[in-house]
Amino acid sequence: MTVDLTGGTAVITGSAGGIGLSLARACLTRDMRVVLSDLDEERLSATVATLTAEGAPVVGRAADVRKxxxxxxLRDLAMSEFGQIDLVCNNAGxxxxxxxTETSPKDWDLVLDINVKGVANGIHAFLPAFLEQGHGHIxxxxxxxxxxxxxxLGVYNASKFAxxxxxEALALEFLDTDISASVLCPGPVATNLILTSEKQSGVGANQDIHDYLNRGMHPDEVGEIAIAGISEGRYWLLSHPELTHR
Known part of the structure; x- marks a missing residue:
């Protein structure tokens, strides 16, 4: 089922930079209004200021997706500012x-709370609004x-497989309705994910992985692949389909 996003409203978590910001920019090229959110309030404010100066219809609010x-x-802000929500991107992670052998129970809790429960919180927050208005995409x-x-990457793998x-379960539950779902599975992308995650986890950044990612695809390409794919009605949004099999 295709999704008409033009002129709609998007809410994007983890959007002060990286893939989240690129998702926002791809939405803006489709004349969408965007609610940006991030745990890093200072960085978020700077991003919102930059986009606003460019004339973009955006608002921002800091949020911890674990809460x-x-x-x-974020849902309430989107409704009060723009009156509707058409797209939610659970991007924070x-x-x-x-x-x-180096992983502690505390590490498991941190990663699963953000990467898995944070997504569940997004689904539960926005799904009622989609049901009420009769459409929406997560x-x-x-x-x-x-x-x-x-x-x-065992802990990270576990969270992302989840x-x-x-x-997929969400997409199947609403099959043949105007509520739909998709999953973005980026390969190597040039972002600071590893370095910024170090601040939250307290785990020293793996410089080799950071350098590897920095040689990857520009996040703006990923953002466009994702939003174009959603518009076309695709469930799998893959930046590097050639790497999905070994």
């Missing part, structure tokens, strides 16, 4: 590079790591 009340506040940023596994399954 249902924070995510619900944390990277984590540590072997099983897209979640998983990862190539939600399709194939790698050593040293997200892929969650979104």
């Amino acid at each position: 249902p009340a924070d995510v619900s506040a 944390i990277g984590f590079t540590r072997s099983f 897209s979640t940023t998983a990862s190539l790591s939600g399709i194939v596994a790698d050593p040293g 997200v892929v399954g969650m979104m």
Whole structure:
């Protein structure tokens, strides 16, 4: 089912930079209004100021996706500012590079709370609004790591495999309705995910992985692939389809 996003409203978490910001820019090229959100309030404010100066119809609110009340506040902001919500991008997430022998129960809690429960909070916050208005699309940023596994990424793999399954179940529950879902599984993308995640996890950044990602696709390409794919009615949004099989 195709999704007409033109002139609609999007809410995007984790959108102060990286893929989230690129998703926002792709939405703006389709004359959408955008609610941006991020845990980093200072960075978010700077991003909103930049986009506003460019004439973009955006508002921003800091939110911790682990807190249902924070995510619900994004829904309320979108409705009060723009009167409708057409697209939700659960993009906020944390990277984590540590072997099983180095991983603690606290690490598991942190990654799953953000990457899995944060997505669930997004679904539960926005789905009632979609049911009331009769339409809407929920897209979640998983990862190539939600399709194939790698050593040293066990916790991250677990969280992203969970997200892929969650979104597929959501899509199937609303099959043949005007409520739809998709999952974005980017491969190597030039973002600072590993370095910014270090601030939250306290785990030293894996410089090799950071350097590898920095040689990857520009996030703006990923944003366009995702929003174009949603518009075309695709469930799988893949930046590097050639890497999904080994």
